[in-house]
Amino acid sequence: MKRKKVKKLLSSPRLGSNVLVKGWVRTKRENKNIIFIALNDGSTIKNIQIVVDTASFKEDMLKDITTGACLAVTGKLVESQGQGQSFEINAKSIEIYGKSDPETYPLQKKGHSMEFLREIAHLRFRTNTFGAVFRIRHAMAFAIHKYFNGKGFFYLHTPIITGSDAEGAGEMFHVTTMDLKNMPRNEDGSVDFRNDFFGKETNLTVSGQLEGELGALALGDIYTFGPTFRAENSNTPRHLAEFWMIEPEMSFYDLNDNMDLAEEFVKYLIKYALDNCHEDLEFLNNMIDKALIERLKFVLENEFVRITYTEAVSILSASGKKWEYQVGWGRDLQAEHERYLVEEHFKRPVILTDYPKEIKAFYMKQNDDGKTVRAMDVLFPGIGEIIGGSQREEQYDRLLDRIKEMKLPEKDLGWYLDARKFGTAPHSGFGLGFERLILFVTGMSNIRDVIPFPRTPKNAEF
Template identity: 65%
Template structure:
């Protein structure tokens, strides 16, 4: 099983028993009375202090014990003489697995900018900030699977390579084995994809939803949780080219059921993080507070734990898109022309509008429903008025939309009409349409971008900092 991790050792009784530590040096300092080495193995945000007597080890050995070096330390677990931790290790032996050159190791004991750390993504998990983010990311992923398992859902692995575009946006990465220097062409001069590996055009998926619906129409309740891709040339703080999506699909669920599930789910996973990531969240909250000291009062963030508890403790407000537009039209920011983007029925709400509803008007998370059909996807069920669809978006403080979903159109003729309306070739998704011909049923689902969730829970401001190795325009280094 190997040695105990530092997280476990910090909880042990200081009874002078022999222990073995393995990890990376965060700091080393020497005084006339002792040598102090702070070691971290990634299991916790906290370091463990190891102490040696002056002259106990050769100068040559101590020169290799620098920030970033990897060590194995054996010694006795004793009560700490310093403040901040109950135990420390009185060193008996040091073995150096690997040294870190003090002149070239980029992670020195000082504050580094997030922009700099993105340039060294192979090392940034060793920092306190990114160690905390990655541990929280793990806990949230675990909570996702645990929640759906407890609720009787089946985990469905949907394709990463697909010939369909679930969102109809066309911003997809092409998958091909064709020789780009010798592309086969038809008599009309277009690329002949019949000679490609799959015999047709293929892309990396933007969503597992369409295939997820197929699973739900047999297993009743499924969820997908996997990588998705969008070739959108965007350099904003909220977009990635490669990201992970959580997409449950449920047979016999209508819009109200879908809203109930979305609220229960997101509260569950955030509550799990609050209960199991206390030290990491406390660190990130303090980090955010330090950043906010340099900002004007009106630009400061809601304290992280307050924001998370705000979501967990409040019932989500539910209203229609039409009701939301009416509220925005009557709002002070609209009347004083302080909104950057115009307000009117038929617009796709911007983040500032969504945040106004959550943070200023209702002061609680909001679920908006029944959006205009023109601004939503083809697969959403048409309302009786013919103008709106049974869509729902969950809006959070500080971020706006975090979940998007809908009741899916289960009527074959209506779905086919929408497919033609938005310009999708029915032959491409014949299998999706056929489910409406063979035992159709009401069904619903939603999508949650996992990185958006991690962004919200950690309080980070850039989505590139909540995934280990971000992919965005002109960047696929690591």
């Protein structure tokens, strides 16, 4: 007999048929003559109830069916006599693939704290919450490719190991094969990388954007979707040292086109989740965040507010609020300011544009006012900045001036400047933090709980 997944079984049940299911025991309820097993195979958040007549099975075998054990069960699919489920399987045969010692198996029928489950991240997939989160995470990854493929974007693989130290997006992890206990030194005491694997200093990438731009300036529209690494000592529920980022880059897009794409993209993903992850979202809505589905629908149905940094500063100044950090043109907006705009003033996602050039990266296109750049930050309720992007500076001279002004290593950016030297074109792009998107879509509150094995300062378990 061929094994059926529980999801398939429940969506198109053939009552009276004999079926084979395989999965892990979530709970077992025992009576004298009858045993009920809730079996889950991961295909859906729903369990299938296995009904066991104790007289028909060996007692020793039934004893080994404990929480966490893996079973293969054959039996007849029938309408359930009980209240909690529509269908159930009357077991004819049970094979135990893997026992699970109940004295040491850490998962109980009762709820656990997220902190405890994080310590047993290798087993937390077996809980309803993490099953739901990681099924949704998969659905979002799939939807990202579906969306871009449908729009004619090409998935570009930018390097994980980079020799470029110019992104300026944060502290980097070094990559080397040299003996850390005996590093060769130059006369001035600095490390001599000439005999290292790559013959130069290399790091893990903090962003694929610069390479992505090169792809866009030939292929038209590209996107990257891969891991990125930041060696920042950030200890917050919104930061990871290893996280996944989506970075589309589009030729001939100006900042408005860029904002249109960002808004359409995020809404597509939210709609995809609502359309395809209904059961998992329902569960999270009940157990994690009662306002989750309502909030997803609200974001889907309302236009994002678009205002300039300068307008935002006026709103904040006029708000009459007491700020911990002072508001003033030229200062970067702090979390409290962004939160006020999104959660109190507009009560919806906000896109802020045209920031002072001093607080933004070198590659952003300068406005004619000489003071601001064509940057955009998409701010979400509860998450803060979920997307950061800009129209890129496509004029060679202006870009070079900016590199010099900010004292960046000009010689290392020759390849990047070449894109402006030969057939430059207006272009734009943005970066979306994948885990921050998953936070928003699942209603989870800590980013460590939306990636299977989180990497954070002082933690690289598993």
